Amino acid sequence: xxxxxxxxxxxEGVGNTLYMTLVSTFFGYLLGLPMGITxxxxxxxxxRPNRIIYKILDVTANIVRSIPFLILLILIMPLTLLIVxxxxxxxxxxxxxxxxAAPFIARMVESSINEVDKGVIEAxxxxxxxxxxxxxxxxxxxxxxxxxxxxxxxxxxILGYSAMAGVIGGGGLGDIAIRYGYYRYQTDIMFATVILxxxxxxxxxxxxxxxxxxxxxxxx
Amino acid sequence: MAGIIEVQNLTKxxxxxEGEVEALQDINLSIQAGDIYGIIGMxxxxxxxxxxxxxxxxxxxxxxxxxxxxxxxxxxEMELRWQRSQIAMIFQHFNLLMQKNVxxxxxxxxxxxxxxxxxxxxxxxxxxxxxxxxxxARAYPSQLSGGQKQRVAIARALAGSPKILLCDEATxxxxxxxxxxxxxxxxxxxxxxxxxxVIITHEMAVVREICSHVAIISKGHLVEQGRVFDIFSHxxxxxxxxxxxxxxxxxxxxxxxxxxxxxxxxxCIRIVFSSNSSFEPVIANMVLKFGQPVxxxxxxxxxxxxxxxxxxxxxxxxxxxxxxSMKEYLKERGLAVEEAEGYVD
Ligand SMILES: Nc1ncnc2c1ncn2[C@@H]1O[C@H](COP(=O)(O)OP(=O)(O)OP(=O)(O)O)[C@@H](O)[C@H]1O
Ligand SMILES: [Mg+2]
Numbered sequence: 001x002x003x004x005x006x007x008x009x010x011x012e013g014v015g016n017t018l019y020m021t022l023v024s025t026f027f028g029y030l031l032g033l034p035m036g037i038t039x040x041x042x043x044x045x046x047x048r049p050n051r052i053i054y055k056i057l058d059v060t061a062n063i064v065r066s067i068p069f070l071i072l073l074i075l076i077m078p079l080t081l082l083i084v085x086x087x088x089x090x091x092x093x094x095x096x097x098x099x100x101a102a103p104f105i106a107r108m109v110e111s112s113i114n115e116v117d118k119g120v121i122e123a124x125x126x127x128x129x130x131x132x133x134x135x136x137x138x139x140x141x142x143x144x145x146x147x148x149x150x151x152x153x154x155x156x157x158i159l160g161y162s163a164m165a166g167v168i169g170g171g172g173l174g175d176i177a178i179r180y181g182y183y184r185y186q187t188d189i190m191f192a193t194v195i196l197x198x199x200x201x202x203x204x205x206x207x208x209x210x211x212x213x214x215x216x217x218x219x220x
Numbered sequence: 221m222a223g224i225i226e227v228q229n230l231t232k233x234x235x236x237x238e239g240e241v242e243a244l245q246d247i248n249l250s251i252q253a254g255d256i257y258g259i260i261g262m263x264x265x266x267x268x269x270x271x272x273x274x275x276x277x278x279x280x281x282x283x284x285x286x287x288x289x290x291x292x293x294x295x296x297e298m299e300l301r302w303q304r305s306q307i308a309m310i311f312q313h314f315n316l317l318m319q320k321n322v323x324x325x326x327x328x329x330x331x332x333x334x335x336x337x338x339x340x341x342x343x344x345x346x347x348x349x350x351x352x353x354x355x356x357a358r359a360y361p362s363q364l365s366g367g368q369k370q371r372v373a374i375a376r377a378l379a380g381s382p383k384i385l386l387c388d389e390a391t392x393x394x395x396x397x398x399x400x401x402x403x404x405x406x407x408x409x410x411x412x413x414x415x416x417x418v419i420i421t422h423e424m425a426v427v428r429e430i431c432s433h434v435a436i437i438s439k440g441h442l443v444e445q446g447r448v449f450d451i452f453s454h455x456x457x458x459x460x461x462x463x464x465x466x467x468x469x470x471x472x473x474x475x476x477x478x479x480x481x482x483x484x485x486x487x488c489i490r491i492v493f494s495s496n497s498s499f500e501p502v503i504a505n506m507v508l509k510f511g512q513p514v515x516x517x518x519x520x521x522x523x524x525x526x527x528x529x530x531x532x533x534x535x536x537x538x539x540x541x542x543x544x545s546m547k548e549y550l551k552e553r554g555l556a557v558e559e560a561e562g563y564v565d
Contacts, residue, residue, distance in 0.1 A: 123315035125277055127329040127380065128305035137332065141319050217319045217360040 006189065009176060014196055016090045017172035020162040021200075024094045025155050028101035035061070035102065036109025037135055043114070047121060048131050061103035069100050069161050073168060090171035093162060101158050108150035112143040145216040152208025156201050163197055173197050222289060224384065224416050225251040225274060230283035232269050243269040245440045247283070251433070253383070256410050256417045258431035258448070260424065260463065266440045267420045271386050274418065275307045276300055287384070305333060308377035312389035314369040316361040322372050323348070323357045329380045340379075347375040351405060367398035374405060378413075385409070388420045403429050424463045428452075436460050452531075453492045453556050487543050488517065488560040491550055493530045503532070506549050512537045514546070533560050 039057050042050040067075065073096040077087045080095040116139050124138045140147070166174025173193040181190025213219075227249040234241040243266045251257045261267050272278035273285060276292045285292045287303060295303060308329075316325050323344050330340035348354050351371040361369055370390060377385055387406070391399040407430045410417050419431060427434050427448060435445035438459045444451060455461045493502075507513060515535035536543045550557050 117315070117318075119311060119313050119315035120317060122277065123309065123311065124328075124332075126275055126304060126307070126309040126386075127332060128301040128303070129332045130301060133332050137328070138317065142317060144319065215319075217321070218362045 010173075010189075010192060010196065013171075013173040013176045013193060014200070017159065017162055017174070017197070017200065020090045020093050020097060020165075020170075020172055021155060021159045024097035024101055024158050024162070025151070027094070027098040028105045028154065028158065029151070031098065031102035032105025033109055035106035037113060037139070039106060039110040040113035040139070041131065041135065043110075047125070047134055057106070061106055064099065064103040065107070069096075069164055070167065072096060072100050073165060073170075088169040088171075093165040093170035093172070096165065097158055097161055100161060101154060104157065105150070105154050108154065109147060112146035112150055113139050115146055116142045145212045145218075148208060148212035148215065152205055152212070155204045155208065159197065159201055159204070173200075221252065222286075223250040223255075224253040224288055225249065225418070226284075226286040226289075227274070228284045228286075230270075230273060230280045230285065232266070232273060232278065233281045242440055244273070244280075244437075247437075247442045249435060249442070249445070251416060251418065253416050254410070254414055255433050256407070256419065256431045258419045258421060258427035258434040259437060260421055260427055260434060261437040261459075263422060265437045267422075267437060268388055270437065271309075271388050271418060271420050274384075274386060275304050275309065277304075305329065305380050306382050307384045307386060308380060308382035309386040309388070310370065310373045310377050310390045312392045314361070314366070314373045314393075316369060316372060316376070318361050321358050321360050322353065322364075325361070325372055326376045326379055329376060333380060343379060344375070347378055350378065350409075351375045365398075366394050367402060370394065370398075370402050371405065374402075374409070378409065378415075382415060384416045384418065386418045386420075389422070390419070391426060392421070392423075399426070400429075406430060436463065454558075487536045487538075487540075488533055489536060489547065489550075490531060490533050490558050490560040492556040493532075502550065502553055502555070503534075506546060509549070510542060510546060512539075512542055512546075 035057055039054060039061070040046055041048050042054040042057075044051070044054070046054075064072070073093075076096055076099060080087050080092050083095050084091045086092055120142060121134060121138055124134050129137070162170065162172055163174025163177070164170075166172065166176070166178045169175060173196055177190045177193040180186040181193070227247055230244055230247040230249075231242070232244040234243055247270060259267055259270060269278055273280050274287075276285065280293070287307065290303070292300060292303065317328065320328070323341060326344035326347055327337070327340040330343060331337065335343075345354075345357070348357055351374050353368060353371050353375065356364065356368060356372075361372070364372065373390075385406075390406075391402050394402060403426065406417055406419075409415055410430075419426060421427060431448050433446065434448045434451055436443050436451075436457070436459055443457045444455070444460045451460055452464055455464050503514065503516070514537070516532060517535055518531075518533040520531055536546055547557050
């Protein structure tokens with residue numbers, strides 16, 4: 001049963017899952033970080049309130065977040081086709097994962113930045129700092145621990161989503177679980193994939209918390 | 221002479237959901253270069269709003285603020301930012317970057333002004349020395365006491381070589397001793413570097429300690445302003461009298477009501493010692509000269525601008541002739557004398 005072949009399949013599954021998760025998280029932040037910052041900054045209590053921009057991003061984030069991931073996956077297939085040339089496999093899944101994760105990430109970044117002490121921002125303003133300087137040198141610096149904690153949560157969530165994409169042949173551990181466990185009733189393989197998923201989430205969680213704890217200078 | 225800070229007809233109205241809040245109404249202020257200017261008032265009087273208007277962190281609804289003759293309201297965003305870099309500010313809660321160490325915090329205004337990191341560090345080391353915090357250069361704010369944090373904040377404020385330093389309740393989170401040391405540091409900065417200091421506070425003790433001038437605001441109105449010396453000697457308004465004689469402390473209020481009892485129907489005067497007169501045994505000499513005792517109801521010596529100053533409330537003998545002669549005697553010795561009847565309001 002635990003043939004070399006199956007081990008290879010599982011190993012490849014881990015590889016694909018990692019690939020999808022990390023790359024989607026990266027692109028998710030590429031979109032979500034600026035979006036979250038813009039949400040925080042243009043908020044009516046932000047440093048540059050702008051109702052129109054805020055509203056547009058706010059509504060966008062809410063819409064995308066309220067669409068169930070599997071449906072989003074199918075909805076944006078034409079776009080996926082355009083970007084990677086096919087609608088199945090890990091690279092295709094990355095496109096949907098990125099779009100699903102970006103608004104979620106944006107919300108977490110927004111709340112991290114909103115937690116930054118208003119007094120410190122005011123101090124920077126009193127020194128003549130402009131909006132960009134405040135974002136770069138105050139908000140992102142003061143919020144970095146909280147943003148990292150957010151990233152840890154995001155990775156865990158994206159990993160879970162990536163497994164879900166297995167339903168439509170998205171590749172990775174989820175895909176294996178469905179193919180072997182669901183279609184072929186090989187429950188031991190399915191359990192193996194589940195355990196691997198749990199271990200992966202655990203690893204990311206541990207690394208993320210350690211890192212953010214070490215970076216936080218507010219303690220001690 | 222036009223001051224380094226000129227405020228004219230400044231009004232600030234906040235629009236809130238509950239309606240308009242008039243935080244400041246028709247404020248006029250003139251602060252001369254080199255002054256240590258106190259702005260005192262009860263909580264909610266509008267002090268923070270006023271100080272935030274001085275560097276346009278808050279835009280006035282009406283009126284103008286001029287810094288060295290330049291109207292902040294007429295400035296572009298860029299000019300305004302440059303102007304702000306010339307006006308430093310320190311806060312009640314210090315507002316340091318919690319994720320940066322002491323030296324990087326002090327470098328902050330220099331770095332945003334575009335100074336090279338190395339130069340900024342060198343300058344920051346110097347400033348640390350001025351505020352006496354050399355050995356804490358690598359510490360993080362969370363590892364410092366309140367007084368130490370405020371020293372770092374002062375060093376940071378000085379980094380941009382400002383002409384003006386605004387302090388919003390800078391000592392309100394500190395214990396009396398630490399307050400003393402921070403106030404002396406501010407005084408030193410004022411004399412050494414000629415930086416004009418505006419101090420917002422709700423404590424008369426702070427004004428008495430270091431301010432040369434004071435403005436009293438109450439419910440958004442500026443009710444009295446002038447030299448601390450003059451306001452202490454001759455407070456005009458009820459608010460000023462309350463702050464000076466009574467203080468805010470309960471103990472004083474009790475004392476006051478006892479005094480009021482004692483003074484009923486008797487002739488009481490309030491005398492104010494100025495310059496070095498308090499060191500002369502004026503009262504003793506007067507008693508010896510007239511051969512009549514006087515009753516000292518209240519004596520309070522305070523330190524104003526570094527000069528020992530005091531005030532006393534005296535109960536004079538019944539004889540009106542004698543009262544007049546005694547008042548005359550005191551006035552001749554350069555003391556301000558005024559009737560205290562109904563004074564303790
Ligand atoms: N952003 C704001 N929006 C609405 N109202 C405000 C705002 N800022 C201040 N106010 C109101 O303006 C008035 C003056 O507030 P301010 O903070 O200037 O008082 P303060 O004298 O500094 O008081 P404290 O000693 O408690 O700090 C208060 O009634 C306050 O509620
Ligand atoms: Mg205040």
